[in-house]
Amino acid sequence: MSGNTFGNLFAVTNFGESHGPAIGCVIDGCPPGMALTEADIQHDLDRRRPGTSRHVTQRNEPDAVEILSGVYEGKTTGTPIALLIRNADQRSKDYQNIAQSFRPGxxxxxxxxxxxxxDPRGGGRSSARLTAPTVAAGAVAKKWLAEKYGLVFRGCMTQIGDIVIPFESWDHVPNNPFFAPVADVAALEDYMDSLRKAGDSCGAKIRVTATGMPVGLGEPLYDKLDADIAFAMMGLNAVKGVEIGAGFASVAQRGSLHGDSLSPQGFKSNNAGGVLGGISTGQDLEVAIAIKPTSSIITPRExxxxxxxSTEVVTKGRHDPCVGIRATPIVEALLALVVMEHALRQRAQNADVKQDVPPIRASFL
Structure with missing residues (x-):
């Protein structure tokens, strides 16, 4: 089965099944000499793992990561880093009734x-369970990018079902199970409780940013930074749409508004989402994704x-009524993997490029 490796210079090969003994990944291309322990990775895995609130699947997985190779005396060696996450709470019998039928969606x-x-057990390779190794690999990329460039990756939920979530502060995101940037999530909890009682599901919209971006990452034609971002995001389970910067709202904008004006102090807006001509501008990368409703629901469907x-399908078991609730750490990881790939490419090809005019990073947003 091909298509399990993401990246070339920072190549991440994902393996395993939802109900197999373990899942994991092999990272090939991580630069040597970076301090790395399981604790550096575990934090993001804990943010993504199931069973953390009543609004997500109650599958109880510790998602404890093990570093099997590529690290010696606490530092990366430049050789492949193998990361293993053991499955501990499979319940395959829940899927016996759908082994010979197809779940709509x-x-x-x-x-x-x-x-x-x-493999009908939890969806096998198509399960969102396989996003855990992606998060683990993304944590390694985040650490290197933070040390090299000071990059910070942040994400939040901006809509769940038909409820639009206003942005108040990044400080609220770690304090609720929705990764919502608001202090009060009571309305979101009520909405999810009613959805679960109805045996149905909903979609979500997630925003992710990268702050501290260098200028110049990305290529002008087939390997554009924004093209690779869209490719990565569409590889995430249930994603049906990707926006960079103003995204679809740019259709209604005039050119006099959409084009981000420049001044000696910086860009005056960021409709481009931090990318022009496929190359990073130094502004924040701004990405948003649309996630469809969960396909595994208990509502009978034809x-x-x-x-x-003809048959009727009812999917039993433990499922997220909205897979978008746990998607934020995954989207952050995917963006970090894309930036890591382009950072290593830039270092290899353009490390000697010098500019007399310093880059402008500030913006008036």
Missing amino acids: HADYTYWHKFGIR SIDTAGQ
């Missing part, structure tokens, strides 16, 4: 036709079985 039908076989006969 899920990858069951396409996997079965592509490979002639599928489908077919593997014999092509």
Whole structure:
């Protein structure tokens, strides 16, 4: 099965299944000499892991990461870093009733036709469980980028279902299970409680930023920074839309507004989302993604079985009524992996480029 490696200079190969003995990844290309322990990775895994509130799946996974290789005496050696996360709370019997049928909106039908076989236990490779190794790899990238450039990656939920969440402060994000940038999440909790009682699900919109970006990351044509960001985000389970900067709102903007004016003090806006011509401007990267409703729900739905006969599907088990609730750390990790790849490429090709005029990083946003 191809398509399991992301990146070239910082290549992350993801392995495992939702209900297998373990999941994990191998990172090839991490620069040597960086201090790295499991604790550097565990924090982000704890933010993503299941069972942390009543609003997400109650599968109880500690998601404890183990570093198997690539680190000696507490520092990266430049060789492949193998990260292992053992599965501890599989409940495969929940999926026996759908082994011969296809869940609407899920990858069951396409996997079965592509490979002639599928693992129905929690979705196998198509499960969001496989985002944990991505988060682990992203934590390694975040650490290197923070030490090299001072980069900070932050994300938050800006909409859940039909509820738009206003932005109040980044300080609120760690203090609630929704990663919402607001102090009061009572309305969100009520909404999710009613959704769970109804046996249904909803989507979400997530915003992620990278602050402290250097100027010049990205390539002018096929490997544009924003193109690679969109590619990475669309690789995340359930993502159906990606916006960079003003995104779809730019359709209604005039050119006199959309083009970000420059001054000696900095850019006066950031409709471009920190990327021009596929290359970073030094402003914050601004990305937003749309996540569809969870496909595994207990509401009966019409489908077919593997014999092509009509059937009704009810998905039992432990599922997130909104997969977007735990998506924020994953989106941060994906953005970090893209930036890491381009940072290493820039270092290899353009490290000797000098400019007499210093870059302008500030903006009036």
